[in-house]
Amino acid sequence: MEQHLDKYKSFFKHFLSLVNPADQLPVKITICNIKKLEVIGSILDWILQYLKSWNCPDSLITPLAKIILDEVKPILKTSECPYYSQELEVYSSLQLMQYVISKIQEICPRYLEDEQILSLSVPNQEHYISVFATKNRRRYMEDCHVIIRDLQKLFNIKDIGCINYYAIFDGHNGSGAAAYAAAHLHQFLAESPFYPMHPEQALCEAFKATDKHLLEKEDSQMAKSGTTAVCILWHQTEKMLYSAWVGDSEAILVKKGHIFRLVEPHKANRTDEQDRIKNMGGAVIFWCTVWRVNGQLAITRAIGDSEHKSCIISTPDVGSLQLEGDEDFIILACDGLWDCVEYTEAAQLVYEHVVSSPGKKKKY
Template sequence: MANKDDYLTYYREFFENFAQTVNPNDQLPVRLAGYKLLGTEVVGGIIDWTTQYLSQKKCPPHLFAPLIKIVIEEMRKACKKHPPICGFSPDDNAYEPLKLMQSVMAKTNEVCLRYLDNSMLCSLPSPNDSPVFYPTSTCAFKNCKRKMEDRHVVIHDLNTMLNIQEASPSSYYAVFDGHAGVDAAAYSAAHLHQFLAESHLFTNNPKQALYEAFCKTDAHFTDKCKVEHLSSGTTAVVALLRPKEKTLYVAWTGDSQALLASQGKLMQLVNPHKPNRPDEKDRIERNGGCVLLFGTWRVNGQLAVSRAIGWY
């Protein structure tokens, strides 16, 4: 993709293949969480579902952010203009996930099929215009669990996706190690970056914005657990990269790890939250809990991590 014609050919091949393989009658084209979405959570759901869907369709990496941005903008208008069609229930003051997801998938199909028109295709940004993009590899193993309870998120251009013009270009990477169910990891994977980017601190104080996004994710999910009778938790490790500032921010809860590798050397970026850490043990006991040894150190004899997002 060295010149304009190369990348437009690449884009055109994707959209032509998309048109040939799209199935508008598929009722469940992506993995769906079981909880209802409040109005403040819709954007996170849109990003989650469109990312899954475009990944299945082998979308060029540089197109994710601009396409999802358009889907978000048009779904916001659709939810405002025709809320029942998008799954909104006045009784719950929330969106039914299946109906909302199907509306999002229909909108994604509509948006992608527009670019079969060459004049529309030429309006898409060149890969050279992308402010941040780094080659990324991901891999996940379920092991012996009945369901995959873990999630990961890769967003190369968070600013474009969420139409943030004031902040320095940002890439976002996250891993969520779910336990006792998938809901906490699925919720965090869909909404933590949304809450981060929506924070008024995101532009000038990303460190505090990350802290508040973790707290907001935990608070909203635990509230949802009480209303919808859910019960699960997840560790989290998040990296926010701002290359123009030459700064990498890392935030975490629980014992998931992050390492920085450079010239054959490794640097551990995370100090895991485990019950056997003296400061964690003191904090737990001050709050009325206890740390007991049952093969490994556990909070109240149960949890092997001392912090997590979720409800137990």
Template sequence: MSKTQLTEMEEEARCFLGRFVEEFPAALEEGSPLPVSPLSCKVSLEELHGESLELGLRLLAARSAPSGLSALLCQAALSQLLKNDLSPFHCLQETEANQEEEEQVVLLQSEAVQHLFLNKLIHVALAWHKDLPKLSLSTSRISHCSVHSIKNTRRKMEDKHLALAEFNQLFGIQDEVERSYYAVFDGHGGVDAAIYSATHLHVALSKEETLQSDTSMAFKAAFKHTDDMFRGKAKRERLRSGSTAVAVLIHGQELTVAWLGDSQAVLVKKGQVVTLMNPHKPEREDEKQRIEDLGGCITFIGCWRVNGTYAVSRAIGDFDQKPYVSGDADCSTIPLLGDEDYVLLACDGFFDAINPSEVPFLVLDALQQTLDPDGGRDTPPEHSEDSVRQRVAEKLVGYAKAGGSSDNITVMLVFLRPLDQLLTTGAAQAT
């Protein structure tokens, strides 16, 4: 990054901090309403990490904070929060007659402890506004991402997603490897499992000791840990939902994808699809065999279902059908050579209507319609590159809906090359 770019980012940070401290010139008063609502009423100490970061990032994003600064502010505020004695926020234990003592988990009153977290965040912002320290403000080289979601014809929206280009900054990782994280979660039977996964999976991944040496192993462990954590919440709150997931970590010159269920990630390189994964479906022969070996069965009731219930064979949650619906993720890692175009992540609402082989042609069509409405080569003046990228994601969702999908649809595009190069490559492939 050039000195000029760094100066511009520092100036952007100072401008935002100035606006932020105008809105929050002092700590929130005790008992005052929070400017953003916590996800839960009660949280375990382990869940506090993910829920605080989610709350802080949501608060800052709503105020158009630079993403790199947001990550650093939240990381600093959480570090300060965890140094506090949190015992005053403990909930009274309600032991059920059939609950064993070792299963007791200390829960915190979420609104009260998040009030403290936000005051830590305000305190850091006030300090940095007065004297901006030397910060690692440079964002990842993979920072261009667009996403679009629709409820479609379903009664509820049960998809969730997360794009985190500043993975290292958010978790205070200071090695030489840049990391960016992207994930799509497709909930069923309610949105709780999808929300939980979007809040905690990346946190669990950041804590895995093998993250720097074996990313696939770290991902698998993080999925299992998130599933185990959600089991505790589901038991406490009598939740029955589940969620498929697909997550991508771009780390250095490698890309690792991890998945549970039928959400998918597709890599496009020089206009051609590179297969990253094989989605888990009940009718997949090895999945069918695994379930039958456990004593379960696959039946067709409108679609293939595990034991006549869920239409997914692997998911976070769905504890009434574990281990038939497995919580074990699969992973794959490939090298990045610099000629990759983009990664597309989407739920099955997209892939039910769109074959992965169609993705390059649809992205090219969407780009051409947006960038070259009159057959020219120049971006229309009313369109920034960011708005063009966003329109591509919107058009892809529209293609899936027009193709007959009635499910929730979420599409995330992580661009690995400039748009003009994508157009040139795509046009060459088309001819």
């Protein structure tokens, strides 16, 4: 049996030996009632949360998530779905989540059989990913990150090669906006009529759609959270890198010791952003050593932030870069890192880790 199949079988055995079907809240639910247009993103969010909590191999997550999603979809037919309210036109997230988890627990044991496990797709060339997150002194975590290999396979988009999606969301005034964007931005991206042929335009549309639907939901719930966002699309087949961002989270690409900024953060000290905000009727005030929009936000673009929406826009800046194949790595991080660590220092730390642990994959 090939090495990846040994790894998969080990995961399924571990899962079957420890899974507890009576665990009714195995993942975080951030939305009480889910609209039709949000349901696929929410289901995928639960599946990814659950599989990652079990340390599912990275190369297995996407094919397994697609199998699970395909088996869940038939129940979503609203005329017969027991978790859908015809009157309110929403799904009950708790009941639907419990059904999704039960399907995962039903599906995974099948792949202990050799015939079934051999049907799983062969993974694309793997690349190493390290993740670190901390809430620091806050009472609870307001940030989210998303890693999706083979985005096109997850959404059944054919004949475009392998595209990987990475995103960081730095929430403020609560975790709602970051959690919503983490669950739905890639969904709206994949569903965009501009994707995959025009990825930059699709990214712009996905940011705007995420913002629009988040504001509608938060208005009904009297919430006012917001989030920065930086996401990267890596088209492995075409060797293209696409970036899109709002706010002050950043991404850098490092190649042979040289650093290339992929993001120009939307901070309130930027004169072009100050001019835009003033033209929209807002104000930029220097307060507590930082320039702030309306004396509050230090960023000029974000997803959410309904009370500042007259001048805090969700339109991202986007960029593209042709890769040459000799790039070393990319770092995505929120301002919690970049306010304390210089680009060169961050790159050096990664190089030192790679040298000290050659060939080893670590997650933090």
